[in-house]
Amino acid sequence: MDITLRQMRYFKALSETRHFGQAAEMCHVSQPALSTQIKEMEARLGAVLVDRRGREVALTPAGWEVLRTARAIEGELARMQESLRWRGGLRGKLRLGVIPTVAPYLLPVALPLLRGRDVRLDLRVREAQTDTLLNDLADGRLDAAVIALPSGATGLVEMPLFEDRFLLAGSAMQLAALKARGLKVAPDSIDPERLLLLDEGHCLADQALAVCGLKREAARVDLGASSLATLCGLVGEGFGLTFLPELAIESEAAGLSLMRFPAPEPFRTVGLVCRDLGAPAGWFEELSAMLSEAGEAVIARAMVRWPRAG
Incomplete structure (x- = not known):
């Protein structure tokens, strides 16, 4: 048997x-x-x-x-x-994962767009770090996830949503001292002893280290911030410098001074991923379009105050 x-x-x-x-x-x-x-x-x-x-x-x-x-x-x-289940398009129950450095800033704009398209859409959102979301995708607990690309995983469809550039963030006194030198501050010129990052496991921290050409042990992670809001609060009080993505400027820039890096500005690509089911994924394209629209809207508002160079 x-x-x-x-x-x-x-x-x-x-x-x-x-x-x-x-x-x-x-x-x-x-x-x-x-x-x-x-x-x-x-x-x-x-x-x-x-x-x-x-x-x-x-x-x-x-x-x-x-x-x-x-x-x-x-x-x-x-x-x-x-x-x-998805043959009929974006409808029914959607289980969406979002990384913590994107969720608080993208979802308040994206959710009304999704609800406006179809109020019957049963949306379940999970906020977690990239590795957890990829595991949930592989096990079928999520339908799609918003992460930083590339994912580095196999068997996925990846769709870029928008570019999210990094600004240097610090207290007014710290950035005034940098500006007083009259030099353009490049990412790889930042003193690692002054750089604060999120706890290990957050892809934003890994991306910041990559653009600075640093390894994690070279940066100050002793304060152990587990959220971007906490990290910004520490930086605003003069504990160090950090990278702030454009996506978070509206929510987290209060009490901070910001400085754009010279071109080419460091950035991350925020994208949507789902499992490759070997069939047309119209629902995935619909979802990507709405999330892209939401992300571009958030960043456009940030650029009003902090325009991109050129």
């Missing part, structure tokens, strides 16, 4: 929780029922998949092999379901 999809789902839950009781709770079944299905699965395969001798369940080598296959099968089923 063949392995069932239910057994694979139970086994995957067990591999994630490493506990029969927690896996049963995740699958909304009793622990004996889940245990019975796992044993039946092992019998059908003729192999022991889990080591039950410790306090936590451990996968055997055969178990790891079955888990890889189960994840691949689950992924293909999700691809099939998504392809059919």
Whole structure:
């Protein structure tokens, strides 16, 4: 008799929780029922998949092999379901992920556009760092995500939305001292001892380091800011300098002095990604167009006060 999809789902839950009781709770079944299905699965395969001798369940080598296959099968089923679900365009339930350095600034403008297009759209938004969003996309927990491109992941469709340029941000006294030198401040000329970044895991910090030609250990990260708002508050009080994206100027520039870098200005490309389902993705293009419109609108307002050079 063949392995069932239910057994694979139970086994995957067990591999994630490493506990029969927690896996049963995740699958909304009793622990004996889940245990019975796992044993039946092992019998059908003729192999022991889990080591039950410790306090936590451990996968055997055969178990790891079955888990890889189960994840691949689950992924293909999700691809099939998504392809059919989106055949009618951008409608129904949309699960959208957005990175933290974009979400607070883009969503207040983008959500009214999405609602205005179709008030029946059931939009679920998750704010998380890039790695988490990519994992959720791969596992089918998200339909699309707004991140900085390129993603570096395979099996995705990527659509650039807008360019988000970086400005140098600091206290009035700090930037006045830089301007007094009469020199144009290039990103790679910034003293790493004065540079403050977000906690590790935020792609904005990695992008700032890249344009400065620095490694993370060279920058000051001892204050451990986990949000752009917190980071800007620290910088405004004179604790250092940082990079502020145009997208955040309207919300975060109060109390800060800003300076544009000389051309070519450093920037990040904000884009939309989804899994490559191997079929026309009209809904993805619709969503990209609205998010692009929203992002360009936010940046246009920022440029009124801080025009781009040239």
